[in-house]
Amino acid sequence: MIISSLTSVKVFDIGIVPGFQIALITAEGTVPTSGWTHPRLVPFVAGSRPSDQIFDIDFVADEPSGMVLDVILPVSAQVVIRLPDGTKGVRVHAKAGFLEDVFKTHSHSYYPSYLSILNPASSGNIALMQSASVIYRQELTHYEDSHQPTGTIHWKNDGPFGTPNPHAEMKKLVHILTLTINGPDEGTIRKCVSDALAQGLLTALIAAFLTAGIGAVQAFVATVTGSLTACIGGGTIRFDDDSHWEYWDL
Numbered sequence: 001m002i003i004s005s006l007t008s009v010k011v012f013d014i015g016i017v018p019g020f021q022i023a024l025i026t027a028e029g030t031v032p033t034s035g036w037t038h039p040r041l042v043p044f045v046a047g048s049r050p051s052d053q054i055f056d057i058d059f060v061a062d063e064p065s066g067m068v069l070d071v072i073l074p075v076s077a078q079v080v081i082r083l084p085d086g087t088k089g090v091r092v093h094a095k096a097g098f099l100e101d102v103f104k105t106h107s108h109s110y111y112p113s114y115l116s117i118l119n120p121a122s123s124g125n126i127a128l129m130q131s132a133s134v135i136y137r138q139e140l141t142h143y144e145d146s147h148q149p150t151g152t153i154h155w156k157n158d159g160p161f162g163t164p165n166p167h168a169e170m171k172k173l174v175h176i177l178t179l180t181i182n183g184p185d186e187g188t189i190r191k192c193v194s195d196a197l198a199q200g201l202l203t204a205l206i207a208a209f210l211t212a213g214i215g216a217v218q219a220f221v222a223t224v225t226g227s228l229t230a231c232i233g234g235g236t237i238r239f240d241d242d243s244h245w246e247y248w249d250l
Helices: 112-116 186-198 201-212 214-232
Strands: 005-013 021-031 037-043 054-062 073-083 089-094 097-102 127-156 165-183 236-241 244-249
Touching (some): 021 054, 127 201, 127 244, 165 186, 165 201, 165 214, 186 214, 201 214
Parallel strands (some): 054 089
Antiparallel strands (some): 021 073, 037 054, 089 097
């Protein structure tokens, strides 16, 4: 099933096989619920090449089964592919529309591992390497501090008979501890996060954040990250303090 929307598309001319147009294509987008798996870039099957020399690709993923969370989540995918000679760029499609990008050139040294899988004798638009990831993001906890007036007064007509009334504007800093994991399978990620909570590792990190802020979390990040990485079987794990100011009137 094609994904909902796109946020980013990039194409790079790898150029490591003389006489063949080999490209690395990366794309980021969103899906409407949790549970989507195996995001990937799939070339259009067309009888003739596009007249504008932009190669068309669908960004698809496997739909979830069972109960899901009604939340918009990011997904990403990349593919190394052989394109028709003379292709100028790619056009990646989602339900909400498409994004295009034209070729950029990267140093060959960025892609040494691809040399062993390229087959110059192959014909057609054959995907040479496909890799993808599921980005799992969860708000773990939050706290507020720095409550203070901003020095601004807002006048509102909420006095007797609608007369103007002064209201002092206040602000507070909201700190949100967010866990982001880029891994191969959402089901495995969720189980590993649940296990980390049950074992007390993630709970200790959350407690430190609530009592002493993001600085105290660093003492736990390495341990929790190592445990989650081993459980998931790879991927990248990040903890962030996504802080922002909130405003209201007294």
